Amino acid sequence: MDQNLKTELSKHGIFATSFEELYNWGRKNSVWPLTFGLACCAIEMIATTMARYDLARFGAEVFRPSPRQADLMIVSGTVTKKMAPQVVRLYNQMPEPKYVIAMGACAISGGPFRDGYNVLKGIDRFIPVDVHIPGCPPRPEALIHAFMTLQDKISAQHLTGESRPRHLKADLPSEFPVPAFGEHGLEPAQNDEVFLNPLKVIQG
Amino acid sequence: MTLEEISGRLQTGIPGCQVEMVINGSPSAQNSLLIDRHHGLAAARLLRDDLQLDFCSNVTAVDWPDREKTEKIKTKQIVDGVEKEVEETRKTTIPGYLEVVYHLFSMAKKEGPVVLRMRTGNRTDDASLPSVTPVWRSAEFQEREAFDLFGIVFEGHPDLRRILMWEGFTDHPMRKDYVPPPDDDFELSREQ
Numbered sequence: 001m002d003q004n005l006k007t008e009l010s011k012h013g014i015f016a017t018s019f020e021e022l023y024n025w026g027r028k029n030s031v032w033p034l035t036f037g038l039a040c041c042a043i044e045m046i047a048t049t050m051a052r053y054d055l056a057r058f059g060a061e062v063f064r065p066s067p068r069q070a071d072l073m074i075v076s077g078t079v080t081k082k083m084a085p086q087v088v089r090l091y092n093q094m095p096e097p098k099y100v101i102a103m104g105a106c107a108i109s110g111g112p113f114r115d116g117y118n119v120l121k122g123i124d125r126f127i128p129v130d131v132h133i134p135g136c137p138p139r140p141e142a143l144i145h146a147f148m149t150l151q152d153k154i155s156a157q158h159l160t161g162e163s164r165p166r167h168l169k170a171d172l173p174s175e176f177p178v179p180a181f182g183e184h185g186l187e188p189a190q191n192d193e194v195f196l197n198p199l200k201v202i203q204g
Numbered sequence: 205m206t207l208e209e210i211s212g213r214l215q216t217g218i219p220g221c222q223v224e225m226v227i228n229g230s231p232s233a234q235n236s237l238l239i240d241r242h243h244g245l246a247a248a249r250l251l252r253d254d255l256q257l258d259f260c261s262n263v264t265a266v267d268w269p270d271r272e273k274t275e276k277i278k279t280k281q282i283v284d285g286v287e288k289e290v291e292e293t294r295k296t297t298i299p300g301y302l303e304v305v306y307h308l309f310s311m312a313k314k315e316g317p318v319v320l321r322m323r324t325g326n327r328t329d330d331a332s333l334p335s336v337t338p339v340w341r342s343a344e345f346q347e348r349e350a351f352d353l354f355g356i357v358f359e360g361h362p363d364l365r366r367i368l369m370w371e372g373f374t375d376h377p378m379r380k381d382y383v384p385p386p387d388d389d390f391e392l393s394r395e396q
Binding site: 115117181189 | 374375387
């Protein structure tokens with residue numbers, strides 16, 4: 001529907017919308033994150049939910065204590081190799097549609113601990129990430145910005161056609177393989193179906 | 205009580221115990237005692253019971269890899285019938301070892317720390333040391349950590365398992381020659 005026509009109609013007290021818009025509007029304003037923190041970024045995440053920054057304004061005040069009831073996973077902090085299988089398992093237990101925000105330098109790349117023997121170098125090696133936030137730790141405003149970015153992403157999703165999101169495509173997976181503890185590290189070290197290997201991108 | 209006195213008490217109290225003073229040349233001058241590992245447990249008992257060092261606050265380890273020492277030696281050789289002084293460089297390898305460091309305090313006397321060291325025979329098949337967990341219970345988890353990250357086997361430890369890395373992990377990441385798996389970091393493997 002033409003945007004100008006819509007505004008013109010609304011001036012006359014007529015509200016016009018599409019089912020897709022209404023559906024996405026409802027979804028984007030009730031994104032419930034999973035109660036789940038890994039390190040110091042979690043403290044900023046908690047601050048974001050409290051009265052001063054008030055994430056409740058965006059319909060995300062209910063942090064669910066169970067992955068079965070959550071829509072959004074905020075990976076807030078360093079993911080150690082020992083923790084990575086549990087993070088993937090929690091993600092697998094969330095029902096579709098589900099989204100991931102990788103919060104902070106550690107969650108997106110390993111951050112200052114990247115050279116550590118025990119640190120996973122970015123959670124996007126195992127699960128698809130929707131929004132990355134840089135920062136160490138990111139300020140609550142940055143998390144809110146990431147949240148609004150996610151809302152924009154949700155409201156732009158089409159329910160039909162080729163560009164429809166993953167959860168509406170029956171043949172795409174909603175669960176991802178949980179890495180196992182190997183003799184020298186995680187096996188596999190990354191999920192090639194999810195992770196965009198920079199080496200392979202450079203080589204073409 | 206000075207370190208010299210402690211060293212004397214150990215040598216008189218435990219027959220055959222070798223104690224060596226390791227001098228720290230830095231401004232802190234925190235000297236330490238190197239105790240031979242065969243008398244480690246007896247030395248720990250004596251330190252706790254007789255010298256009232258009743259608290260082991262810290263257990264850590266150091267990896268000393270094999271070192272190569274180059275020396276220049278001047279020798280006289282006959283070259284073309286003329287005696288000449290020739291410089292020769294000799295390389296000797298000093299075998300490496302693993303060293304465990306204990307920090308002891310006395311709550312009773314409000315003294316400390318007394319720093320103890322023990323060294324393993326080598327870094328591979330003779331990497332065992334006596335555990336002091338039967339003497340100081342606080343050493344239990346920290347000795348497990350040294351076992352996990354350095355591969356020091358503590359004999360007499362009640363529950364020697366990995367504590368940070370998972371069961372089935374075979375490496376010892378804090379050793380100097382540890383190399384992370386190549387698929388761990390793409391940026392690093394690109395540089396190589």
